[in-house]
Amino acid sequence: MSESLRITASSVDPALLALPWSTPLADWPSSDIVYLPKGISRHLVRFSTLSGRVVAVKETTTEMARREYDMLGNLARLDVPCVERIAAIGGRTDANGKPLPAALVTAHLKFSLPYRALFTQVLRPDTAARLVDALAVLLVRLHNVGFFWGDVSLSNTLFRRDAGAFAAYLVDAETGELHDAGLTRGQREHDLDIARTNIAGEIMDLEAGGRLEGGVDAVEIADGIVSSYYSLWSALTDRETFSVDESWRITERVQRLNALGFDIGEMSMQTTPDGTTVSIQPKVVDAGHHQRRLLRLTGLDVEENQARRLLNDLDEFRARVSRPGADEEMVAHEWLTRVFEPVVKAIPFDLRAKLEPAEVFHQVLEHRWYMSQARGRAVPLAEVLTSYIDDVLRHRRDEATVMGPPTETMSIPVLRSPSGADETAEDVDWRDLV
Structure with a gap:
């Protein structure tokens, strides 16, 4: 390893020094590589363990690695x-002293997948619409804090399941710009136009590869981000008079706004001179209303829709067991x-990499709900769990960070969970599952 290696990190993990930085990333040995589904990128990206x-x-280049690290x-x-930054690596050289590209190291977002890995064979219209909505x-959210992305696409995004929907995370910020004064309408529309163009191209690429369900219109799917964006932006920023x-x-x-996942940090209200009408407009909005309430009450840090669903169950539980003074x-x-x-503890250990606990x-x-509807009566949770584990969960592929066999194709590897001792279904007191 070259003595000129430069590592930029908020806290340097000594394990970083053990990675083969003097070797081009394309030639890293298999012992240093983790094979996971990945999206399409203009740069070479590989997964490793740290x-x-x-x-x-x-x-990437030294300038872009440091810029994206800061962003x-x-x-x-x-x-x-967005993905968590780990380090920017500069000053790389090979064994002969020849310069190598700089590198950006980010944490892999657990339970997240690129959009191509979220469907097994073909992309259905409802899945495409949910991805675009996410x-x-x-x-x-990015525009609300003054961030101009400049390369909005499904490929530059990671998705996590969120109670039947998807939550989207930014994974590539190298073209982004952060404006303290906020974005102009023109900047926001330019980003939106880039998104529409890129999404249409990505969906058409799936169509050309036979991975799009018949009758799906790529342009119509891409147009969906425009209507979804303006609907949400309007709900957040429009002035309302009454x-x-x-x-x-x-x-x-x-x-x-809370139902959309946003809190109000500040609200401007004005009355007309004659006092007959009031005009209101949110000034500062922030995402995560349900996330923060659940985190405050239980310590569970989950996605927004998951938090909303868990809170609904908590509130139902409270109504059933409410006692004076509680x-x-x-x-x-x-x-x-x-x-x-x-x-969560009832899930067998070998199935826990299938989905995250909140999902x-x-x-x-x-x-x-489906079992109760079919039987016309409430089904005990213990019975539901057994049915869910055997009939649903066992047949899902894993979505945690797990290693699979080497592959350089876009196909999804067979994912395996590590083995080890932990609590199993037998460790749970089923009397608690009421």
Whole structure:
């Protein structure tokens, strides 16, 4: 390893020094490579392990590696969904002293997948629409903090399942610009036009490869991000006017934004000189209303839709077991220990890489609803769990960070979970699953 190697990181992991930086990334030995599904990138990207976790290594220029490293740090501080930066590596040379490209190291987002890996054979219209909707939410959040992406696409995004929908994360920020004064309408529309063009091209590429369900219109799917974006942006920023005796509409506006996953940090209200009407407009909006409530009550850090679903179950539990003097925090702790944790612990260890715990819990609730509808009666949760594990979960492919056989194709490898001792279904007290 060259003595001129330069590592930029907020905290340097000594394991970084053990990676073969004096070897071109394309030639890294298989012992240093983790084979995971990955999206299409203009740069070479490979996965490796670092102190027990999986990281993505991208070769690029020194300037771009440092710029993207800084940008990801800024976006993280603004609480924008994006991959976590690890380090920027410069000063690489091979054994003969020949310069090698710089590298950006980021943490692999657990349970996330590129869009091509989210469907097994062909992309169905409903899946495509949900992916585009998730990307629209991400783009609104980025624009709301003044970030111009410049290369919006499905390929530059990672997706995680979120209670039947998807949550999108920015994975490539090298073309991005952060504007403290916010974005102009023209900048936002330019980003949106880039998104529409790129998405149409990506969907057409799937169509050319026979991976698009018949009758699906690529342009129509791409147009969907425009309508989704403007609908959400309007809900966040439009000024609303109503009469003074309709003040309840202020609460309604807040609840509508909360339902979209946003909180109001500040709101501007003005009355007309004659006092007959009131005009309101959100000034600062932030995402994660349900996430923060669930985190405060239970310590669970999950996606927004998952948080909403878990909170609904918590509130139903509270209605069933409510006792005089029991505050929300006490009931939340009881729900966590009597309902959520037993369900998670009931999942056999070899199946835990299938989905993250919050998504499993959401799907168990869905499965209970369908079983109860079919039987015309409430089905005990313990019975639902057994059915879900045997009939649903066992047949899913893993979505955690796990290693598979070497492949250089876009096909998805057979994913395997590591083995080891842990709690199994037999460790759970089934009496708690009421």
